Amino acid sequence: MSALVIAWTTAVVVTLAAAVALTVLVRQRDRVRAELARTDPLTGLGNRRALLELGEPLLARGRPLGLLLLDLDGFKDVNDTLGHAAGDEVLVQVSRVLSGTLGDRATVTRLGGDEFAVLVPDPAGEAELELLAKRLLASLAVGGFHAGVVPIDLQGSIGIALSGVDGNSLGGLLQRADVAMYAAKRSRVGVLRYDAASDPHSAGGLELLGQLRSAMEEDQLALHYQPKVSGDGSRLLGFEALVRWNHPVRGLLLPADFLPFVERTHLIHALTRWVLITALRQAATWRAQGLSTSMAVNVSAVSLDTGLLGVVEEALALTRWSPGDLVLEITETAIVDDPAGARATVAALRERGVRVAVDDFGAGSTSLGHLRGLAVHELKIDRQFVSELVAHPEDEVIVSSVIALAHRLGLVVVAEGVETVAAADRLCALGCDELQGFFFARPLPADQAMAWARAEGLTGSAVELA
CATH class of the missing domain: 3.30.70.270 (Reverse transcriptase/Diguanylate cyclase domain)
Known part of the structure; x- marks a missing residue:
């Protein structure tokens, strides 16, 4: 074999080897890239x-x-x-x-x-x-x-x-x-x-949302009012407004039947505005009739942003209601999900003179430590601790501790879910400031709420600011 043939053969072998090596490298690179594209870079899990x-x-x-x-x-x-x-x-x-x-x-x-x-x-x-x-x-x-x-x-x-x-x-x-x-x-x-x-995205959910838009215009929505009384049960201090939907086909719907849909859409802002204005108009009517109390309205975590202040200002102006007699109840979820945002909104509401309460306290992951720096006025103990207060001593320990610590923070304590005289008496003995529950009254339509207050001899009194 001549030197020329040997050289040519060697060159071919080298070229083929290089080509094979390059192909292997390219395939390895592609595999690595594909694997990286499927992998979360922080945890190493798949993405x-x-x-x-x-x-x-x-x-x-x-x-x-x-x-x-x-x-x-x-x-x-x-x-x-x-x-x-x-x-x-x-x-x-x-x-x-x-x-x-x-x-x-x-x-x-x-x-x-x-x-x-x-x-x-x-x-x-x-x-x-x-x-x-x-x-x-x-x-x-x-x-x-x-x-x-x-x-x-x-x-x-x-x-x-x-x-x-x-x-x-x-x-x-x-x-x-x-x-x-x-x-x-x-x-x-x-x-x-x-x-x-x-599911708000299902056909049924979308249909319900569409119907709710019309419901607000056709007076299908209504508010029921549940009283809040003093710890000793002698004075009516306020009412909490709770929305109901008189659906033309499905009958009376409670918040749990439709609010989960609404909270995932911008419709929640329109609903919040409607509830605020309606509740304060009713409270102003009662005040003109001699029933002077505060009015509490629940605010969804979705609505708890700086835009809420504008809605509140509008409602106060339209009804000429005193901001000190309006209580906005926010849930623990709103605080935990966005502590900084919650602090900013609560501070703006407090500066305006509106009172803020933390609802369902103890049901979630909020602690009293979260309340430090959060300018709220009231704490509502969740009903799960109140309903079994007398039967379970450990619940009494929890309630007693919350009341004592909340008072040290300068907060008014409200117990919800009071259903028996024994629970009411025990909460009074523990120093709870306000009570709310079926023992006193269920949520009532406006006319029945007024009739209940007169029958009980509770004409209400103006709420003193803390």
């Missing part, structure tokens, strides 16, 4: 793309799938207080705990922020999905999370969706699990299965 690539083929082959959507409750506090680097550190720990809890039974992915999705192939029905969800929440409750040397306590809310029943695509299952998760967060139950009846 939304990985979830879709894993789930869609299984659905296409007819495999049943369960989807759990988990969101950490109040995680924004960690980022706001300790910084995003600390929050990232905690999220990495959470991802390890979630993956370790379920092992090979399911695939845990991170969709972004503090939201995780869990894909469960071939679930043994809804019961297994609920069991897995509760195991995940239990693993969070065990604790052990920390940001540097700062211990972090975490809770979560999980929504469940099941293929074939709730949807036949990953996108559909994600949307429905998201609806269930937010419902679980609002009701503070931890885990909820998707229910089309409470």
Whole structure:
């Protein structure tokens, strides 16, 4: 073989080898890029793309799938207080705990922020999905999370969706699990299965929302009023306005039947305005008739923003109502979800002279520590502690402690859910300032509320500002 042939052969071999090597490198690069595109860079878990690539083929082959959507409750506090680097550190720990809890039974992915999705192939029905969800929440409750040397306590809310029943695509299952998760967060139950009846995006939900727009114009909405009396039961101090819907087909609907739909749309702002103006007009009418009390109105967490002040100003101006006799009740959720925003809005309302109460205190994750720097006037103890006050000594300890600490913070304490004379007497002995519940009266239409006050001999008295 001549030198020329040898050289040519060598060149060909080298070129082929280089081409093969380049092909291998390109394929390796593409695999790495594809893997990176499917991986959450912070936790190393799969991301939304990985979830879709894993789930869609299984659905296409007819495999049943369960989807759990988990969101950490109040995680924004960690980022706001300790910084995003600390929050990232905690999220990495959470991802390890979630993956370790379920092992090979399911695939845990991170969709972004503090939201995780869990894909469960071939679930043994809804019961297994609920069991897995509760195991995940239990693993969070065990604790052990920390940001540097700062211990972090975490809770979560999980929504469940099941293929074939709730949807036949990953996108559909994600949307429905998201609806269930937010419902679980609002009701503070931890885990909820998707229910089309409470989905504002379902056909039924959209129809109900459309009807509600007309209901406000056609006088189908009404307010019922539940009295609040002094701790010793001798004076009527105020009423709480509670919305009802006289639906032409479904009959009388309570807030739980339609507010979950409304709170996820801009319609909540129109409804809040309607309730405020209607309640204050009624209160002004009563005042002209000699019944002088405060009026309390519930404000959704969605409505608790700086725009609320303008709505309040309008309602006060239209009704010529004293701002000191208006109480706006906000839930713990509003404080936990956006502490900075809640503080700003409450401060603006207080400067205007409006009183603010924290509703359902003790039912969620708020502590008295959250109230420091939050310029509220009242604290309403959740009914779960009040209803069993006499039967369960531990509930009395909790209520007594809340009353004592709240008084040290200069807050008025209201107990809701008072249903027996024994509970009323005990709350009075513990120093509770105001009482509210079925023992005194259920929520009543305006004419019946006035008749009740006269029958009880409670004509009301002007509320003194703290």
